[in-house]
Amino acid sequence: MGVSSMAAASDGMQLQLCVFDLRRGQQEGQELDKILFFYPTDCPFLTQLSLVGLCEGIITFTRIFSPEAACEVIEAEKHSHVFYEAEPDIWMILVVEKSKDDGQVWRCEALRGVLKEVHSLFKMFHMSIHALLDKKPSGELARSHLHSFITDYLSDFQLGKRMQMPSFRDSLKERGTVQMLTVSREVALEVQSLITSISSCCNGCDSLILFQDLLVSTTLPPDDTANLFSYCTLRLTPHALSSSTSSWSYLRKGHSTPNLSNLTTLDEHQSRSRDTSQGQNSQISSIPRFLQRDKWSKGKDGFLVPNFPSGEVGSFVLSTPVVWNQQNDNCKYLCVYQHKGITVVMLVSATSLANGEQGLVQVKNQFLENVAQRVTAVEQKLSRGWGGENAYHVSGYRYLLIDRDRSVSRATPAGKVTTLKKESLVYLNKLREEVDIEKGRWHRDNPHQEKELEVSIRAENNAWVIAKVIRGKELYMVLEKANETLLYATDAVEKFSNRYCEGAFSMEY
Numbered sequence: 001m002g003v004s005s006m007a008a009a010s011d012g013m014q015l016q017l018c019v020f021d022l023r024r025g026q027q028e029g030q031e032l033d034k035i036l037f038f039y040p041t042d043c044p045f046l047t048q049l050s051l052v053g054l055c056e057g058i059i060t061f062t063r064i065f066s067p068e069a070a071c072e073v074i075e076a077e078k079h080s081h082v083f084y085e086a087e088p089d090i091w092m093i094l095v096v097e098k099s100k101d102d103g104q105v106w107r108c109e110a111l112r113g114v115l116k117e118v119h120s121l122f123k124m125f126h127m128s129i130h131a132l133l134d135k136k137p138s139g140e141l142a143r144s145h146l147h148s149f150i151t152d153y154l155s156d157f158q159l160g161k162r163m164q165m166p167s168f169r170d171s172l173k174e175r176g177t178v179q180m181l182t183v184s185r186e187v188a189l190e191v192q193s194l195i196t197s198i199s200s201c202c203n204g205c206d207s208l209i210l211f212q213d214l215l216v217s218t219t220l221p222p223d224d225t226a227n228l229f230s231y232c233t234l235r236l237t238p239h240a241l242s243s244s245t246s247s248w249s250y251l252r253k254g255h256s257t258p259n260l261s262n263l264t265t266l267d268e269h270q271s272r273s274r275d276t277s278q279g280q281n282s283q284i285s286s287i288p289r290f291l292q293r294d295k296w297s298k299g300k301d302g303f304l305v306p307n308f309p310s311g312e313v314g315s316f317v318l319s320t321p322v323v324w325n326q327q328n329d330n331c332k333y334l335c336v337y338q339h340k341g342i343t344v345v346m347l348v349s350a351t352s353l354a355n356g357e358q359g360l361v362q363v364k365n366q367f368l369e370n371v372a373q374r375v376t377a378v379e380q381k382l383s384r385g386w387g388g389e390n391a392y393h394v395s396g397y398r399y400l401l402i403d404r405d406r407s408v409s410r411a412t413p414a415g416k417v418t419t420l421k422k423e424s425l426v427y428l429n430k431l432r433e434e435v436d437i438e439k440g441r442w443h444r445d446n447p448h449q450e451k452e453l454e455v456s457i458r459a460e461n462n463a464w465v466i467a468k469v470i471r472g473k474e475l476y477m478v479l480e481k482a483n484e485t486l487l488y489a490t491d492a493v494e495k496f497s498n499r500y501c502e503g504a505f506s507m508e509y
Contacts (some may be wrong), residue, residue, distance in 0.1 A: 014163045016043065016095040017115075017154070019129070019146055020052050022059070023089050024139070036090075036129065036139060037146040039154060055083065055093050069444055073108045082108055084115040090129050092119065096165055105168040107429050109436040113175035114165065117230060118153045120176070122146070124227045124323050125290050145287060152291035156234075168429035172400040172417050172476065177409035178222075178229045181214035187381050191217050194374045198344065201366040203352040206332070208345040211382045213237050220347075222407040223326045228345060235296060236304060236336055237343050290321065296336075302372065303364055304336040320357055323347065333360055337367065341386075342379040389413055397496060398424075402474040423461040424478045431455060432476060435467050456489050464489040468505050475505050 017039040025033035031049055034056075038048050062071040074081040082094040092115045096106065126132065126149065132142035157163050166173075183191065191209065195217055198207045208225065209216040213233045218225045234240060288308035289295060299305045306321050321334040332347035346367075353359030390413050398420055400411045411417075417425075435453065442451050453469040464479040466489060479492055490507075497505035 014097050014099075015165065016040070016051065016093075017150065018048070018051060018055075018093045018095075019086075019090065019150070020056075020093075021090055021129075021133070021139075022056060033139065036143050037150055039150065041147070041151070051093065051095065055081070055091065059083070059091065066444070069440075072112070072440070080106070080108060080111070082111045082115065084112050084119075086115070086119040087128055087130055104165070105426060105429060106165055107168070107171070107433045107436065109433070110166045110170065110175070117175050118150055120223075120227050120326075121153070121231060121291070122149050123326065124224075124231070125149070125288075125321070127324050127329065148287045148289055149291060152289055155291075168422075168425045169417075171425050171428040171432055172398060172411050172478075173414075174400060174402055174409045174411070176226055176230070177402060177407050178215050178218075178226055179213070179410060180408055181211050181216050181382070183216065183382070184385065187378070187385065190374075190378050190381060194371070194378050195219065197371045197374055198346060198367070201370050202335075202346050202348055202363050205349065205352075206347040208232065209378075210237060210343040210345070211379070211386070212341050213239055216342075216382070220325075221327060222405075226407045227326070228323070228347075231290075232343060232345060235291070235293070236338075236345070238338065238341060241296060241298065241304075288321065298338055301364070301368060302337050302339055304338060306334075320360060322350065333357070335360065335364065337372070337375065339372070339375050340379050341383060342375060344375060390416065394496065394500065396479070397492075398478040398480075399496065400474075400476040401501060402476075403472065404474065405472040420478055420480060421461055421463070423459060424463045424465065424480055427457060427459040427463070427465045428476060428478055431457060431465050431467050435469065435474075439469070456486060458484065458486075464492075466493060468493065470505060473501075473504050475501070 017037070018035065019037040020034045021036060022034070025031045031053075032045065034052055035048055058074065059070045070085065071083050073083065078098055080096045080098065082096070084092045084094075086092050094111055094115055096111060122129075122145075126145050129142055129146070132145060133139060135141055154163065157165060166175075194209070195207060199205060199219075206219045208218045208220065208228055210229070210232055215225070215229055218229075220228065232240075290308065295307050296304045297307065306319075308319075308321060322331050323334050324331060331350045333350060333353075335346040335348055337344045337346070346363075348360065348363055350356070353363070355362075392410055393413050393416050398412045398417060400409065402409045435455070438453060442449070450471055451469075452471075453467065455467045457465045459465050461480075462482075462484065464477075464482050466475070466477040466479070468475045468477075475493070475497070477493065477496070479489060482488060482492070494506055497503055
């Protein structure tokens, strides 16, 4: 497809990730101005332009036939090209090298989930790419922020010189969703009382409460909850703070970080006649690196302490991280309190504090005086009822349950998934890809009409691989060492649905 030279661009390189703006670089000789980010950073310009030109041509061509949904994926002999329009005319392209040796079979929608996730997290901390381009039309600001943020994000997938993306082994996981902790009615009432106390002492702030790597409660809408939950389990929970391997990452086996001295922007290369490297490096070093490891530590008072360069919001210089709501672009301070296994995340509106960031000291003092003891009590009750990492294992089942409307999922624990045979996971991966394609057709035909789908496959290794989609909910299941009759598989799904899904996937629902 015109990018066969990709593999030679960098020894051991497994993927390319590009962010470009279709509106920019329309005049001859200014084509590089389109590119806002490119990984690997040392990829030759001709290769970058070749990829962007190819993708731009395909996007333009496919829009003729499908104006509302341009190209989503190109499958070439040696590479998969995954497209995602993150913002109007802002495209993210992921090119993944196919390999027959290591058995890395992926699902394109899972790869697109990587692009969606990094863009959502980027917007949460830096606002939209369009906003950065409007602030500095040269693109220098957007490029600097994208370079630091996406490079730190990709470091979680780096294994030596290679980048390891989600593969068929992750078919029972779903990005962009929240994993909830189920609590008793008694504990739920305690949690609700805690939420009320937090709101009363923190100027009506929004909050998230997590126990271990599971969400207990949230006052945010689903999209904001999913973004903040992803960040918490990546960098803020006790597991993330105490271990170099976080449960958030699918495949993290190493944690080498790319050489940051190689980070440059295209503006530098386009201005070779003048020495701008010193100023550029200074700008990059001053950007808060929210996704770098070891940037949060726990203080003696229980609040997590950030170690970032000062950021700016409007005309104010801030040392406390701020996040932006997806729906209304409200700016909020990120305050995190932790006691043993519980993490309380508070989003305090910047406009609610008369003294700006200094008002956070008073908010934290009020929290310690009026709320901290309640947090301790809730943590004790959650600990007593916690069943450990295998709390949501169901004997005989390997499953993934997704509620798209609430962006919530629940799945078989990772340790139990590893007991499945490779063939079972490969079949499930293929089945999920077919379901993705079918759901795409539904959305293009009638985005407001919900349809139902049920597929049961008897795999060659005598396992049942099952998918069921109904009313915004999805269930994926693998049954190994199971009876060969379809009736057995149907009954198994029925029993699971009645007991664990409130009958959502039952035939008589």
